[in-house]
Amino acid sequence: MSQIIQLLPQVLVDGLTLGFVYAVVAIGYTMVYGILELINFAHGDIFMTGSFVGAGVLFTVMSMGFMSSAPTMVLFMIMILVAALITGVMGVGIERVAYRPLRKRNAPKLIALITSIGISFILEDAVRFIADWTTGNYIITTRPLFQHKFTIDFHSVFPFFNNATFQGSFLVVSIVTIIMLISLDLFVSKTKWGIAMRAVAQDRETASLMSINVNRVISVTFFIGSALGGATGVLFLIQYGTVDPYIGFILGIKAFTAAVLGGIGNIRGAMFGGILLGLLEMFAAANLSTITHGAMGSEYKDVFAFIILILVLIFKPEGLFGKATIEKV
């Protein structure tokens, strides 16, 4: 027990980092689901593509002589902007090619789900191929950008806690995600596009009668969701240093879990769900072995996330902040 308490500060720091990543990716799922009622399986892979684009930008900029001495912060800004732009455009493209024709045909939801699985496979292999071709290895490791180490001295204030250490990247990740989350929240609640988005989510047909261009709103939603996902990919790269083309799948499922946890379709719920899931997962990873006396190690942390997903879907499918819906014929 005391060991669990000692580790708490470190768990909190690690959990928050992971939670921020989940939160932003979860927003992409929740926005698309809110509008189209579609689980966009490809979203996790858009996140992954974002991290590879970020790595690509980093390698390109570093190879240009005059830029190699640029301050890290500038480098980081270029990475995140380019990644967000490319993945945003990609998201719009995917919606155009893979989802819009189905919507026009009024095809069953199952079909759209299957297309999105197909798209996610295509993205994984395309990225693997490009990475493998250009660098000779599909697992990419970059040099750490913000590696200054900080220590929070919990121990001297509360003697029952250990100290928590984190890298500079933790600060960058937290600050950038918080900026993204707040600006998205403002965008959705205050701007004209945000209001149109909410209107389309509520009732697509009525919104179109109110002279809202539904297709364009859907495109904008995909752009924003994917751009946020891609930018988070860069944050992930900075925090963990290594990416491979298959990270998108499992992270995507967990982010979806976070979105469901917070109530799917609810943007603030997704933020909260993401952070909560990150904390829970890190707590499980750090303490499962202690709690079960070594019977289960941290390798079960993924199982833990799936069990949360299944439990939420069974007992409270509307999530923590969602409204229950009534199914009609």
Added chain:
Amino acid sequence: MIKNAFHKFADSTKAQIIFFAAYVLITAFGLFLLSDSVIAFLVLLLSILILYYLKLNVRIKWALGLLIIAVLVPFAASQGSSYQSFMDVGTLVLIYVAMALGLNIVVGFAGLLDLGFIAFFAVGAYTYGIFGSTQANKFMPFGHFPVPGDAFWLFIPIGAIIAAVFGILLGIPVLRVRGDYLAIVTLGFGEIIRIVFNNMDHPINITNGSMGIPSIEPPSFFGIPIGQPSQFYYIALVIFMLAIYVATRLEHSKLGRAWKAVRDNEIAAQASGIPLVKTKLAAFAIGASFSGMMGSVFAAKQMYIDASSFTYLESTIVLVMVILGGMGSIPGVILGAAVVIILNNQVLTSLSTWLTQLSASGVVSVPDALSPAKMQRFIFGILLVVFALYRTKGLIPYKNKKVDAAHLKAEAAVKTSQYEEHPEAEGTH
């Protein structure tokens, strides 16, 4: 002119039989002579598809098909050095067809998208793997393991039953979830099974963790050990026939019609008196049992299993088979599974070796990353998207059973008149 000739051909049974016999004999002879040619092998297999489209009596078609698969293909292929590798692909095709038929019941008939279907295959494989090797000695307090090869036959039904139990265990909590949520829950379930199997080497060593289970006992048939793919081919063939039989029987049964009603509109189906829970659980259990059976065969054939054979990619490959062939269409799913497995295990690998040879001789330079064997995901992704967008119903679309309304009415009229004449007859038995 050509069209006329074609119509004539389509109408004449005799011409069709002659053409088909000639085709089969020529291709079989071709494979017999060319022995190692993949193309000859594939062309011979194509005869099954041609057979499907011929206008012959259904029973004759079945008999001919069985004759080709069970006798002609193994015999014609037996001459070359690639015999075992051809039979290996043949066995895999049969295994995956049975699995795809199982998934077809869940996805195609009942409309429940299952993205963790491979978990049931894993359950079947581990059931035989654990007891068919020394692994079971590590946690079983009694008994002597591995079980003798003769006991393998028992493990086919056992694998089916255990997989069906897992299917029901998954089904019970999942029933409250519908539509696309179901997809994600089953995906989670599949991953949970894989991760658990991959880590169950402590505290009790049940699955030997990521090391996998080696040296699984080969089955034996009245004392004859079965180790060659050409022998497993027949085991798989028997189960495959069983799976087809069960699937076709179920399709038009009361249960099968209930599944389709649930797929088309759950609430309306419920309102018409279909027990939702039972119907859905039956779909999960029967679908799972198909892959459980084939799991046991797979474990015995590979003689080694570990959790890496049961990933999400594998689940999706089975889904690709169903989508490609046509959801709900049994002949379609069989074709889809055959196409995917042959593409994956024969065509892509042959293309890869060919390209490597070309690169080695300096004709073209293909980067190793682009080698077709590595592009599985890309190819299957494209197949999924293209078929979902442009041919939603698959290669051989599902056809509703044709009902002759006039005939039915006449039958009903006869029954009613009988009833009016002898109203007491209904009540007495």
